[in-house]
Amino acid sequence: MSDASLTPRSRASALGHHLWAKEKVWLASAALLAALLVFAPELGVSSAGFVVQNLLNVAPFLALSVGIAAYAGASGADGLIARAFTGAPAMMILIAALMGGLSPFCSCGVIPLIAALLAMGVPLSAVMAFWLASPVMDPSMFVLTTGVLGFEFAVAKTLAAVGLGVLGGTLVHLLSRSGALSDPLREGVGNGGCGGAKVRNAQPVVWRFWQDGARVEKFIREAIKTTLFLAKWLTLAFLLESLMLAFVPAELVASALGGTGIVPIGIATLVGVPAYLNGYAALPLVGGLMSQGMAPGAGLAFLVAGGVSSLPAAIAVWALVKREVFLLYLGIALAGSFAIGLLFQLWMAL
Structure with a gap:
């Protein structure tokens, strides 16, 4: 059926469906924030401020990682990067795990690099190793x-982390040796494992890509x-995280993580997923709990599980890869x- 044969109502419905399918994340955020501003104005304002502040905090890391990924694609250096992950x-x-543990990128800032690596055909095993290690530790x-x-x-x-x-x-x-996880990226994010042609067919690298108009256009487009993604x-x-912080008191987290033995470690692992603040804010919390008798093992489990599977990290992973890869990522993290x-x-104890 052509567009010309559609009635105005059908066209409007089709347009609305297309808009929702393409921009449902933006629309969901706008609807949630609007509801907060109407029914809980104070919380809505603080949540909006929380989102803006956190976006500003991660902006330098995101700009650097987006720039690296776009430069690699525009210059043709992505093929060299991909070949570095062969062997x-x-x-x-x-x-990959060592690089992840030493890299200065947060779990959100590393997303464009991960997408680029997977699209180049870099094995998911190496990418997963880098992805899991990166949010847990960095030099600072x-x-x-x-x-x-x-x-x-x-x-x-x-x-x-390593x-x-x-x-x-x-x-x-x-798992990959059995043929599983061969195409990990969601549709529209990249070309998954099929990008392996960039590894097999070496292309000349143009380091000064800005001298080529087509490559400059590709850099800007990517x-x-x-960035919009x-x-x-x-x-x-960050909007969901602001609500979590508003409705999950720090005292509740502290009481759940107290004590010693195996049980607190398990609780700390599970609580770390929704209650993790961020890498820097979580450290004094864990320090205070340990001074009150919390086992070091529970503290480490909380920091590692929270760092890898906190809301920003988990949502970024969900947006990038297919469901089975996301569930595997979450299972490995926990x-x-x-x-x-x-x-x-x-x-x-030794």
Whole structure:
């Protein structure tokens, strides 16, 4: 049926359906914020301020990561990056986990790089290793963790980041060998594993891409597309996080995480998902709980699970990959965090 044969009402309905399908994230955020401003004006204003402030806080990291991804695509360097992730799977996963633990990107800022790597055909195992390790630790986080929780805890958190990345990458590699997870990206985000042609067919790299008009256009197009994609999902994520902070008192989190033994570690792992504030705000909270008797293993499990699967990180992952990959990511984050907390608790008891 052609558009000309549609009635005005049918056209309006089709247009509305198309608009909702394409912009449902923006519309959902706008509807939620509008409802807050009408029924709880104070909360609505504070939530809007929270979203703006957090978007400004992550803007430098997002700008850097978007710029790197767009530059790689415009210059043709994406093929070189992809080939750097080839070789023996075990070494590739280990290097990716180490890079993730040392990179300065937050879980949101690394999203465009992850999308670019997957679209280039880089194995999901290496990408998953990088993705899991990246939000747990970075150089500035290591320094702050040392100051708040001590050097031993900072080292343990660093090893946890790398270990979680290796665990996740290895598990994904084993699953991929059976043919699973061959096309991880959602439709419209990238071309998934099919981008492997960039690895097989080397193209010349034009480092000074700005001397080529077509490449400049590609850089601008990709940068705008990625920025808008991230902006809509991060806006929703930070809006939901503001509501979580408003309705989940810190005292409730503290009471749930107190005590020692295996049970608090399990509770800390689960509570870390919805109650995690951010990497910097969570450190003093955990420090205060540990001074009141919370086991170090529970504290580490809370920080690792919350960092990897907090609302902004989880929503970013959901927006980028298919459901089965998202569930695998979440399962690895929770199971790995619980195991890390237990191991650290055993180590502290020796």
